[in-house]
Amino acid sequence: MLILAVETSCDDTAIAVLKIKENKKFPVFNALSNIISSQIETHKKYDGVYPAMAKREHQKDLVPVLMRALKQAKLLNPKSQIPITNQIPNSKFQILKNILNREEVLYKKLILFLKKYEKPEVDLIAITNGPGLEPCLWVGINFAKALSYYWNIPIVPVNHIEAHILVNFLNINKNFSNEYSGHKQHLFPAVCLVVSGGHTQIILMKKIGSYKILGETRDDAAGECLDKCAKILGLGYPGGPAIAKLAVEATNTKASVKLPRPMIGTKDYDFSFSGLKTAVLYHCRKQVWSNSHDRKKLTTLKLKQYRQKMAAEIQQAIIDVLLKKTIKSSKDFKAKTIILGGGVSANKELREQLKEKIQKEIPNTKCLIPDSELSTDNALMTATAGYFYKTKKIAWQKLKAEANLRIK
Known part of the structure; x- marks a missing residue:
């Protein structure tokens, strides 16, 4: 066919x-x-x-x-x-x-x-x-x-x-060559984390074609938040790759930045990232702009370490919330598989930390992550x-x- x-x-x-x-x-x-x-x-x-x-x-x-x-x-x-x-x-x-x-x-x-x-x-x-x-x-x-x-x-x-x-099932033969024949028993129910510029959702997948949205963003999607934060930092569009690239360079910087993790402790599976974006705006205004609203100044000042640390903290704040809610929902619904998807799933840190979190907290749960070019x-x-x-x-x-x- x-x-x-x-x-x-x-x-x-x-x-x-x-x-x-x-x-x-x-x-x-x-x-x-x-x-x-x-x-x-x-x-x-x-x-x-x-x-x-x-x-x-x-x-x-x-x-x-x-x-x-x-x-x-x-x-x-x-x-x-x-x-x-x-x-x-x-x-x-x-x-x-x-x-x-x-x-x-x-x-x-x-x-x-x-x-x-x-x-x-x-x-x-x-x-x-x-x-x-x-x-x-x-x-x-x-x-x-x-x-x-x-x-x-x-x-x-x-x-x-x-x-x-x-799209995760494109390589199912490579990843689980002998398991899909009894797929209902082996892979489902699954919890799906879909993260993109327009959507951030946790979805319960009972089988292919049967879904229930457990939680989603109440305002900005994760990818949208990354784009807006990148704009505040003067990093350009698209924001996700720009922030990820800068975050890698933040390892040895001494600049200290701490941002909130919105809704990380709530009992539901919803998200909210507009507050994180606002926190980034206020932090930059206080530390960098000196009450100036001229965002172009940020790219001309010698603030490399600050921007690196801020990028790393933005990325980690989003990842922390995504993983906490995903693991919680997987435990609550006894998921046999966690499936990742959406443009933000191309983020290397998100992919690696999700696998580490699963291995640490729910080691018997399978994990499907698309190839980066298919994210x-x-x-x-x-x-x-x-x-x-x-x-x-x-x-x-x-x-x-x-x-x-x-x-x-």
């Missing part, structure tokens, strides 16, 4: 081709391609993602990314003859124009592509339909709808949060989720974006 997956929930244009060989124990996944076009450089100057700008970039990038993904998967085959097709009201091209009536740039690129290349031997199209930035979601959805219609390939919508969880948004995770929902195909006309889609 071959799945073509499209992901445009935020500022990454991603398309992948996944080959699946089914067996009695668990499917064997083989990634034929995984292409990502990042918009970081576009949004960096604004210290964050602008949805309208991201949508525009998706329009420009989707067809080139599709071509690269198909070529890498050896599925890009030019037509022997390129027909001259007139666009008449009831033709396929007119219907494509109606599907992409809000994405004119994308429509023109797609028409040229479809005229030049053969239909690939793909069995299913998987598309992220939420949650995410609605303008971005719609571009990818309309693109997938157009391909589904023109190529007559079934389509299945994928929940972005669930995809972050299920951030990508289409392989969409393809993986698409496989598990291959029987949930819908008519392309019914597909729509759901910016606030919940996992359940």
Whole structure:
């Protein structure tokens, strides 16, 4: 089985081709391609993602990314003859124009592509339909709808949060080669920690397709907090990698910084990171700005040690809260596995400390952590989720974006 997956929930244009060989124990996944076009450089100057700008970039990038993904998967085959097709009201091209009536740039690129290349031997199209930035979601959805219609390939919508969880099963054969045959007994129930720029959730996973949100952030997500703190420190966007890089350098610094761990002692599984961001702001204002609001001063002053220590403390404060809540929920619900996912899960300290914490406090609990390159948004995770929902195909006309889609 071959799945073509499209992901445009935020500022990454991603398309992948996944080959699946089914067996009695668990499917064997083989990634034929995984292409990502990042918009970081576009949004960096604004210290964050602008949805309208991201949508525009998706329009420009989707067809080139599709071509690269198909070529890498050896599925890009030019037509022997390129027909001259007139666009008449009831033709396929007119219907494509109606599907992409809000994405004119994308429509023109797609028409040229479809005229030049053969239909690939793909069995299913998987598309992220939420949650995410609605303008971005719609571009990818309309693109997938157009391909589904023109190529007559079934389509299945994928929940972005669930995809972050299920990408862990890409390497299940490598990690637990003999355990998944009885997966209900061996891996579930599982507690999933999904940490990204837009979401921070602890989710109880009874089985693939059955979830309950145990706790989530009441304000800022962990990744959002990292971005905002990085902006305060003058580190630029994206904030998570910038803070992680600076934190590594903080080992020998003498500067002393202590930040709060919001909600770390509460009995629930919720989070709150806006207070941490505010504490960073006040600390910088007191120690650095001398009541000045000119944030640009921070980058010009000789405050290397302070920034290193602050970065390390911000990172550790977030990790402490995430791990405390995750371990607590795992104990409370007798989880057999802890699953990590989301863009922030690429953070090396979070990954290492989670494994250490599990080994120390609940050593019989398994731990699934995605490869670093599969932690951030990508289409392989969409393809993986698409496989598990291959029987949930819908008519392309019914597909729509759901910016606030919940996992359940």
